[in-house]
Amino acid sequence: MSTLSSKVQEVFDEPACGKNQAKGEKERKKGCTKQLVPGAAAGGCAFDGAKIALQPITDVAHLVHGPIACEGNSWDNRGAKSSGSSLYRTGFTTDINELDVVYGGEKHLFKSVKEIFDKYDPAAVFVYQTCVTALIGDDIEAVCKAATQKFGKPVIPIDAPGFVGNKNLGNKLAGEALLDYVIGTEEPDTTTPYDINIIGEYNLAGELWQVKPLLDEMGVRILSCISGDAKYREVAYSHRAKAAMMVCSKAMINIARKMEERYEIPFFEGSFYGITDMSDSLRNIARLLVDKGAPADLLERTEAIIRREEAAFWVQMVPYKDRLKGVKVLLITGGVKSWSVVSALQEVGMEIVGTSVKKSTLEDKQKIKELMGEDAHMVDDMTPREMYKMLKDAEADIMLSGGRSQFIALKAKMPWLDINQERHHAYAGYDGMVTLVREIANALYNPIWEQVRKPAPWEMQGDKKLATENTEHTEVLLGGFRSVPSVASVV
Amino acid sequence: MAIVIHVKKSCAVNPLKMSAPIGAALAFTGLDNCMPTLHGSQGCTAFGLVLFVRHFKEAVPMQTTAMNEATTIMGGYDNVEQAILNIHKRAKPSIIAIASTGLTETKGDDVDGYLTLIRKKHPELDEVALVYVSTPDYVGAFQDGWAKAVAKIVKELAEPAPQIAGQINVLAGSHLTPGDLEEIRELVEAFGLKPIILPDLSGSMDGHIPDNFSPTTLGGTTLAEIRATGRSEFTLAIGEHMREAAQTLQNKCGVPFEVLESLTGLDTNDRLMTLLAAKSGRPAPNKYRRQRSQLMDAMLDAHFYFGGKKIAIGAEPDLLVAVGKLLVGIGAELTAVVTTTPSPVLAHLPAQEVLIGDLEDLEQRAQGCDLLVTHSHGRQMAERLKLPFLRMGIPMFDRLGAAHQVTVGYRGTRNLIFEIANMFMAAAHEPEPDDWRQPAAQGAECGSCAPAAAH
Ligand code: SF4
Numbered sequence: 001m002s003t004l005s006s007k008v009q010e011v012f013d014e015p016a017c018g019k020n021q022a023k024g025e026k027e028r029k030k031g032c033t034k035q036l037v038p039g040a041a042a043g044g045c046a047f048d049g050a051k052i053a054l055q056p057i058t059d060v061a062h063l064v065h066g067p068i069a070c071e072g073n074s075w076d077n078r079g080a081k082s083s084g085s086s087l088y089r090t091g092f093t094t095d096i097n098e099l100d101v102v103y104g105g106e107k108h109l110f111k112s113v114k115e116i117f118d119k120y121d122p123a124a125v126f127v128y129q130t131c132v133t134a135l136i137g138d139d140i141e142a143v144c145k146a147a148t149q150k151f152g153k154p155v156i157p158i159d160a161p162g163f164v165g166n167k168n169l170g171n172k173l174a175g176e177a178l179l180d181y182v183i184g185t186e187e188p189d190t191t192t193p194y195d196i197n198i199i200g201e202y203n204l205a206g207e208l209w210q211v212k213p214l215l216d217e218m219g220v221r222i223l224s225c226i227s228g229d230a231k232y233r234e235v236a237y238s239h240r241a242k243a244a245m246m247v248c249s250k251a252m253i254n255i256a257r258k259m260e261e262r263y264e265i266p267f268f269e270g271s272f273y274g275i276t277d278m279s280d281s282l283r284n285i286a287r288l289l290v291d292k293g294a295p296a297d298l299l300e301r302t303e304a305i306i307r308r309e310e311a312a313f314w315v316q317m318v319p320y321k322d323r324l325k326g327v328k329v330l331l332i333t334g335g336v337k338s339w340s341v342v343s344a345l346q347e348v349g350m351e352i353v354g355t356s357v358k359k360s361t362l363e364d365k366q367k368i369k370e371l372m373g374e375d376a377h378m379v380d381d382m383t384p385r386e387m388y389k390m391l392k393d394a395e396a397d398i399m400l401s402g403g404r405s406q407f408i409a410l411k412a413k414m415p416w417l418d419i420n421q422e423r424h425h426a427y428a429g430y431d432g433m434v435t436l437v438r439e440i441a442n443a444l445y446n447p448i449w450e451q452v453r454k455p456a457p458w459e460m461q462g463d464k465k466l467a468t469e470n471t472e473h474t475e476v477l478l479g480g481f482r483s484v485p486s487v488a489s490v491v
Numbered sequence: 492m493a494i495v496i497h498v499k500k501s502c503a504v505n506p507l508k509m510s511a512p513i514g515a516a517l518a519f520t521g522l523d524n525c526m527p528t529l530h531g532s533q534g535c536t537a538f539g540l541v542l543f544v545r546h547f548k549e550a551v552p553m554q555t556t557a558m559n560e561a562t563t564i565m566g567g568y569d570n571v572e573q574a575i576l577n578i579h580k581r582a583k584p585s586i587i588a589i590a591s592t593g594l595t596e597t598k599g600d601d602v603d604g605y606l607t608l609i610r611k612k613h614p615e616l617d618e619v620a621l622v623y624v625s626t627p628d629y630v631g632a633f634q635d636g637w638a639k640a641v642a643k644i645v646k647e648l649a650e651p652a653p654q655i656a657g658q659i660n661v662l663a664g665s666h667l668t669p670g671d672l673e674e675i676r677e678l679v680e681a682f683g684l685k686p687i688i689l690p691d692l693s694g695s696m697d698g699h700i701p702d703n704f705s706p707t708t709l710g711g712t713t714l715a716e717i718r719a720t721g722r723s724e725f726t727l728a729i730g731e732h733m734r735e736a737a738q739t740l741q742n743k744c745g746v747p748f749e750v751l752e753s754l755t756g757l758d759t760n761d762r763l764m765t766l767l768a769a770k771s772g773r774p775a776p777n778k779y780r781r782q783r784s785q786l787m788d789a790m791l792d793a794h795f796y797f798g799g800k801k802i803a804i805g806a807e808p809d810l811l812v813a814v815g816k817l818l819v820g821i822g823a824e825l826t827a828v829v830t831t832t833p834s835p836v837l838a839h840l841p842a843q844e845v846l847i848g849d850l851e852d853l854e855q856r857a858q859g860c861d862l863l864v865t866h867s868h869g870r871q872m873a874e875r876l877k878l879p880f881l882r883m884g885i886p887m888f889d890r891l892g893a894a895h896q897v898t899v900g901y902r903g904t905r906n907l908i909f910e911i912a913n914m915f916m917a918a919a920h921e922p923e924p925d926d927w928r929q930p931a932a933q934g935a936e937c938g939s940c941a942p943a944a945a946h
Contacts, residue, residue, distance in 0.1 A: 036533060036557035039574030040581060045534020063502065067593040067628035069510035072503075073538040076868060077545070077888070089871060095503040097629050101597055112502035119504075131532050132593040132629065135563060162534035163560045163594065384550075384706070403541075407550035 003141070004134075004159050011172040011254055045162030047130050048074070049170020053251065054126055054158065054178075055088055056080035056202045056227040057235060061122035063092040065109050065140060066130030070162070071095075079423065081206040083229050087122055096133065105138050113147045113155055123232035124154040126177075134161035154232070156181045171251035178226065178235060179258050186236035188223065193294040195223040196285055197244040197265065200252040201272075203228025207428035211272050214309070214429065218302055220285060226255060239263040243288035245270050245281060266292070272428035274344025275313055279306045309430045316434050317348055323441055325349040330396035332356045332382065332405060333419060341400070341419065342371050348437055353396050356382055384408050398444055413452050415443040493840040495833065497847045504851035505868065507805045508831040509885070511626040513539035514636030514665060515590035516553055517885075519622075521663075521690025522644070523711040526584040528554040528574060530567060530602060531592030535628075545888035547696045552707050554578055558594060567600045572609050579619055584707045585714045586620040590640065593628030620714055622647050632831035633885070634807040637665035638732040641690060642739045648714070649721040651744040658723045659770060660746065661688045662737055664730025666753075666810035666884070669697040670897040675729070675754065678763070678900055681778065682771035687716045687723060698894055721746065725770055727763075729754055730809035731836045752836055753813030754899035755907065756820060757786060782901035789905040790821055793912040798822040800915060803857035805850055805865035806884050808834035814864060814883060815840055817904065818911070827856035862914060879914040 044052075047070060055062055055078065064071035075091030082088060094112045096105045113125050125147070129140050140157045147155040160173035188195075196215075201208055208228045215222060224230060224238035239259065244267035246256040256267040266288050270281035286302040327350045331341060342352050352372055384405065390396050391412040399409040402420030409416035417439055419427065427436040512529050516539055519527035529536045536555035543551040556570040571589070578587055591602060602623045610616065624643040626636045641662060659679060663672055672693035679686040694710030720726075721744030728737035728750040737748035749766065751759055760783070764775045800823040804815055808830050815825050825842035829852050837845045846852050850865065854872045857863060863873050866884040873880035887893035897903040920926075 036559070037573070037577060038557045038570040039528070039554050039577030041533050041555055041557040042537065042540075043533060044537040045532055048534050048537065067510065068503070068506060068508050068632070069512065069535055069538070069593060069628040072506040072509045073513055073535075073542055075506060076871070077541065086871070091503075091505045091868075093503050093506060094501065095506065095508070098627075101593075101629055108501055115500060115502045131534075131563075132597050134560075135594060135597050161560075163532040163558060163563060165559070166533070403544065407544075407548075411550070 004161075004164065007159070007173060007176055008164055008169065011169065011176060014172070014254055014257070044167040044170075045131075046160040046165045046167065046170035046173060047128055047162040049167030049172075049251075050128060050158050050160035050174035050177075051170075052078065052167065052202070053171045053174035054227055056082075057126075057230045057232060058082040058088045059085040059123040059231050061087060061090065061092055061116045061120055061125045062128065063094070063109075063112060063116060063125055064128045064130060065094045065105065065112075065133050065138065066096060066128075067132050068093065068095045070128075070130045078202075079204045080202045080228060081204075081209075083209075084231065087120060090120070092116060094133075101132065101136055104136060105133050106140075106143050109133075109138065109140065109143050110147055113143075114151070117151050117153065122153075124156060124182075126156050126158050128158045129161045131161050131163045134163070154181070154185070168251060172254050175252045175255040179255060182232070182236050183255075183259065184236070184239040184263070186233055188237040188240050191223075191240050192221055193242060193292070194218075194220045194289055194298070195241045196220055196289065197238050197241040197259070197267075198222055198225045198228075198247060199244055199256050199267070200247040201225055201228045205423055205426040207272065207426040207432065210426045210428045210432050211278075214282065214305060215285070217305055218282065218286065218298065220289065220298075226252065239265070241265050242292040242294070243267065243285065245285055247271065272432070273341055275310060275347055275430065275433055276343055278429050278433070279310060282306055313430045313433065317437065320437050320441055321349055323445065324437065326351055327440070327444060328353045328395065328397045329440075330354045330387065330390055330399045330401075332387065332399065332401035344433060344436070346371060350440075354382070354390060388412050398440060400440075413449065415446070415449065417443050493828070493838060493842045494844045495837045495847065496844055498849075498852050503849045505849055505854070505872070507829055507849050507853070507865065507868070509542070509633040510535075510592075510628045511631045511633065511636030511639070512590045512592045512628060513542065514633035514638075515588075515624050515626045515640035516636075517543065517633075517665065517692075518637045518640035518644075518690045519586075519588035519590070520551060520553070520695055520708050521692045521711045522586050522588065522717070523691075523694060523708060523713040524584050525586040525588055525708045525711065526552055526554055526578045526582055526706075527708075528556065528578065528587060528589045529592055530556045530558070530571060530574075530589050530600065530623075531594045532558050532563075535592050535594075542886050542888075546886045546893050547698070548891065549696055549698060549894075551696075552582075556589075556595075563594055563598050566598065567595055567602075568605050568608070571600075571602060571605045572612075575609060575616065575619075575621065576613070579616060582706045584619065586622065588622040588624075588640070588644075590624050590626045590636065592626070596625065596627035596629075620648060632807060634665050634732050634809060634834075635832055638735055641733065642736040644689070644717060645720065645736050645740045646743065648717045649740055649744055650718045651721045652719075653722065654724055655685075655719065655722045656724065657683065657771070658685045658687065658719070660720045660723045660726040660740070660748075661686050662726060662728040662733040662740075662748075663688055663690060663692075664728075664733050664809050666730055666807060666813060667692075667899065668894055668896050669693040670895040671754070671899040671903065673697070674897050674900045674903055678779070679767060681776045682767040682773050684767065684771050687720055688712060689717060689720060692894075696894055720744070725749075727751065727766070731812070731834060732809055753809065753816070755813040755904050756817045757783075757790070757901075757904070760786075760901050760904065779901060782905070786901040786905045786908075789908050793908045794821050796912045796915040799824065800862060801826040801860040803827040803853055803860040803863045803865075803878070805829040805853045805869065807831050808836050810884050811845075812836045812840060813898070814907075815842065817907065821908065823862075826860050827853055829853040829856075861918070862911065879918045881911060881914060 071091050071093035076089050094108050100108050127140050127144055144155040144157040158177045160170045223241045224234040244265050246267050246269045259265045268284045271277040282302050286298045290296050329350050329352050387408045391414040398415040400417045400419045403418055406416050425435050426432050516527040533555045536553050540553050556574040562570050606621050624640045669692045676686055689712045691712045695708045723746050726737045726746050726748035731752055734750050740746050802818050802823050802825050811830050819841040828842045828845045829848050863878040864881045867887045867889050898907045
């Protein structure tokens with residue numbers, strides 16, 4: 001555990017994290033994990049975060065060491081897509097029992113790794129630590145070391161048991177595991193001056209593929225994406241890239257920064273969401289590569305592509321502009337990509353009436369202020385009831401959020417669109433923005449809204465008696481308006 | 492009839508099983524104005540929430556005591572106390588229902604003891620019912636957690652008191668959907684009896700649209716109803732795993748009970764009619780006589796398609812029995828059978844063997860079957876084996892309407908039979924000239940394609 005706690009301290013001390021730098025020494029030590037309030041907390045654990053970050057690596061067997069809860073309740077529930085192996089979607093767990101809890105689960109774990117190599121021949125096995133096995137002191141690092149020697153293939157410990165913190169911390173601990181055990185352990189067959197890494201992109205709904213054709217056209221090669229649609233080997237030789245893009249979130253900032261330190265790979269923070277951001281990202285990729293010695297004509301080629309794509313985008317926007325002008329959006333993304341989506345929506349004429357900034361940095365908040373004006377309605381932690389009220393009172397026309405808060409909108413009979421992990425549409429790049437706009441228009445102009453908001457026959461005039469009865473009944477049911485802890489606001 | 496085999500391997504692959512604590516938590520969501528809470532680290536609650544939200548397509552209330560490494564080692568008293576106080580303050584539920592997890596069980600937290608202390612310290616909680624059930628993650632499965640939770644609810648909250656004529660308890664197993672419960676309520680009411688369904692997901696998870704946004708469960712068995720279960724004439728337990736709760740209620744309040752292992756199929760529904768007629772003193776309503784004859788007609792029409800069909804099924808014991816017996820009853824064979832946890836019903840299953848295992852075990856044995864029945868996690872395997880795939884059980888996240896799938900009663904059974912028969916029909920192989928016996932010279936080579944023609 002001592003190595004784990006020093007790791008946790010280390011990632012809390014992230015120097016490249018703006019939010020962290022704004023804090024005092026003492027506060028920084030406490031890290032970014034807000035102390036959770038028992039009975040009023042929501043959100044995934046560190047293990048969840050680690051799994052989200054690494055599971056997109058497709059040819060790896062992801063083995064969860066713990067009781068059935070951690071994997072059994074959650075496997076195959078994320079939208080990262082693969083162009084090759086589907087092994088990453090297979091759920092592996094030691095499913096420990098009472099005897100393991102008493103006698104320790106290390107042997108059980110070792111045998112499980114053996115079975116996986118025998119049956120599935122993966123490129124590597126990632127072993128995830130969880131709460132119970134951490135508490136009983138199973139040393140997964142030692143087991144992984146022994147297994148690596150025995151089977152001659154990488155067996156990597158991912159030491160992020162749930163109880164050390166939230167998802168965000170788990171993302172970072174996953175990054176540390178890659179830095180410690182994977183990155184730099186293999187060499188690519190060839191390198192080019194156009195090799196980049198994309199860090200923090202999970203290829204949800206296939207978004208990486210939405211962007212890749214433009215990079216191909218620029219002549220840029222994605223040497224390694226960490227971790228969307230990645231193969232183990234690609235991550236292992238990612239240290240040979242010339243430059244890196246860190247996609248929107250701070251989730252994997254430690255990877256980007258440490259790779260810059262260790263391997264002199266410069267990086268920038270960018271986003272594939274929204275026209276301006278997409279164009280800036282392409283420009284930045286080209287610029288960094290040219291700085292590192294790629295031929296300078298890359299810049300001009302990139303500008304030409306941007307000009308063409310932006311023009312094509314606006315042509316496609318023509319039918320939507322009138323329909324979406326002034327549409328009021330409530331944007332609950334749970335944080336970091338807020339400003340990126342904000343600017344994207346504003347570009348097509350929508351108005352953002354509120355956005356969540358819970359996990360945003362000061363810098364992010366500043367950006368949102370610039371975009372939305374001084375009276376930007378930024379909420380640190382909007383309760384479900386407040387969201388519900390905004391929608392019910394028609395202060396917003398549509399809510400964009402993660403899947404778990406969708407019912408707040410739907411029960412208010414208001415349009416909603418999934419922009420988080422489990423979404424089915426890809427919204428990256430110029431094409432993705434067209435999709436996003438189309439989906440918003442589809443949601444807003446769907447004929448159901450009129451139908452579901454219409455009163456029931458027995459609520460119509462002339463049937464007053466019944467109507468009152470109905471209301472009374474409802475009130476009894478509800479016991480008035482109950483105040484709200486976070487229920488489904490986990491985004 | 493079946494031999495029960497615990498699969499001997501170290502690594503579970505593609506789990507069929509889910510954990511006991513979230514089974515308990517779902518049972519708690521069937522109580523009205525309740526806050527289901529897991530005593531453990533936040534992630535366990537988050538996973539449970541996501542799973543249920545994806546299954547029911549509903550907001551689901553569920554809280555956590557938010558244990559971390561330090562509080563676990565020191566013991567969870569403070570967290571349990573704070574959680575209860577915070578929930579009480581913010582959500583004002585009538586019931587706070589807590590299930591433990593692997594983490595807090597490994598440490599050995601004595602939550603029952605904590606609750607006694609908390610009660611003493613906080614008279615402001617006098618009006619709130621507190622229920623705690625011990626559900627270590629590393630023991631049993633979802634169904635077991637559900638069973639323990641219901642037994643504990645009854646044990647803590649049911650009150651012995653004079654009988655109320657015509658009142659009947661229905662203890663509902665975890666394999667019943669909100670749609671099933673609605674059907675059961677209608678059935679019981681049709682005999683002029685008043686059912687108390689416990690737990691009642693049809694009140695809370697049936698997808699109704701309330702006029703307001705509520706943080707606790709909305710609908711479900713009320714605290715008053717739970718207390719009044721002690722005053723019923725009779726308890727009907729549906730699913731073997733409800734036996735313990737029924738027995739507990741009998742011990743505490745003297746309410747006699749009968750366990751029906753399922754309400755899917757002709758026999759068991761006949762038994763239900765007999766029971767309800769006896770308890771109510773009324774004959775079975777015409778509506779159900781008619782439905783019974785419709786079911787028989789459906790069986791007759793469908794049996795042509797079921798005969799000799801090989802079924803691969805993965806489900807929790809009581810769902811397995813309900814669906815498995817129905818299928819065998821119309822001529823199909825249970826060829827590959829996997830379940831999650833031991834149960835006395837497994838030995839009586841009309842199959843050669845039942846494995847307590849995972850979907851990898853099922854996949855290895857499902858080759859050449861005609862139908863796969865399991866929850867949504869069977870989707871990858873169905874695709875690989877190209878099997879028609881009937882989704883049943885929790886989770887069902889890649890189809891709509893999980894809450895409204897009705898397979899109980901004569902009518903529900905009839906619909907399930909049609910649904911499956913239609914799947915067989917859709918998958919049937921159209922005869923082609925090459926399906927028939929080939930000239931002798933080619934016969935040997937073509938041996939491998941013979942099974943394909945056997946449809
Ligand atoms: S909090 Fe711990 S026990 Fe719960 S899911 Fe996360 S790792 Fe598993």
